[in-house]
Amino acid sequence: MxxxxxxxxxxxxxxxxxxxxxxxxxxxxxxxxxxxxxxxxxxxxxxxxxxxxxxxxxxxxxxxxxxWIYPTPLRAQADLWRDIVLWVSGIAILSALSGLWIGLLRLRPRRYASGAMTPYRGWAAWHHLSCLVGGVTLLTFIVSGWLSMNPN
Missing domain, CATH: 2.30.30 (SH3 type barrels.)
Incomplete structure (x- = not known):
């Protein structure tokens, strides 16, 4: 060696x-x-x-x-890399917000006729409720990354 x-x-x-x-x-x-x-x-x-x-x-x-969208040819052009990361993050923020909005529209704190807060049953109900929690986590993660790029 x-x-x-x-x-x-x-x-x-x-x-x-x-x-x-x-x-x-x-x-x-x-x-x-x-x-x-x-x-x-x-x-x-x-x-x-x-x-x-x-x-x-x-x-x-x-x-x-x-x-981090970090391949060398892109990362070597710092301004272009920054713009791409900001745009991709912005689109991801809008996507996460739309999913959360749809999930919140289906959520009823006053309960459906079945007594549940969600119109779904079984795995679909678990999916609905866990994705509301996961969506908030995801949104926080994406926004914190977007803000770390100092967009303004």
């Missing part, structure tokens, strides 16, 4: 953020260890700017990257 120079890169999925600009370009080294570690060594300063493992890269491709 000897370190191997994979190549020289300016920007990739893991080094896309602007905080690495003063260190670019990087020598990308594969350590050849069981963890699949890769080191990003600044060609300007010689310092190790970043390290990633295979485990981190796989889970990020499955989680953080799709969640």
């Amino acid at each position: 000897r370190p191997e120079l994979v190549g020289t890169i300016d920007r990739d999925q893991w080094s896309v953020t602007a905080r690495y600009n003063s260190l670019r370009p990087f020598f990308l080294l594969a350590l050849g260890d069981p963890a699949g570690t890769r080191l990003y060594v600044s060609s300007r300063t010689g310092e190790i700017a970043l390290d990633t493992s295979r485990h981190e890269r796989v889970w990020n491709w499955l989680g953080a990257i799709p969640h």
Whole structure:
């Protein structure tokens, strides 16, 4: 197991953020260890700017990257990425609000003739009531993410 120079890169999925600009370009080294570690060594300063493992890269491709709409070509264009995230979040907020509104229209605190608060029975009733709770949670989650982008 000897370190191997994979190549020289300016920007990739893991080094896309602007905080690495003063260190670019990087020598990308594969350590050849069981963890699949890769080191990003600044060609300007010689310092190790970043390290990633295979485990981190796989889970990020499955989680953080799709969640934050974070592919490198889009993320490299910060203004476009921000606009897309804000628009997608805005559409998701409207969708969640419409689902909550429909669910609330079907909810009757004064009860239906059957004595239930929902017109549905069995699993459909559970779906209706649990989605009202889940919808509030979802809406809170989406709005907090949208606000974290500082839309105004």
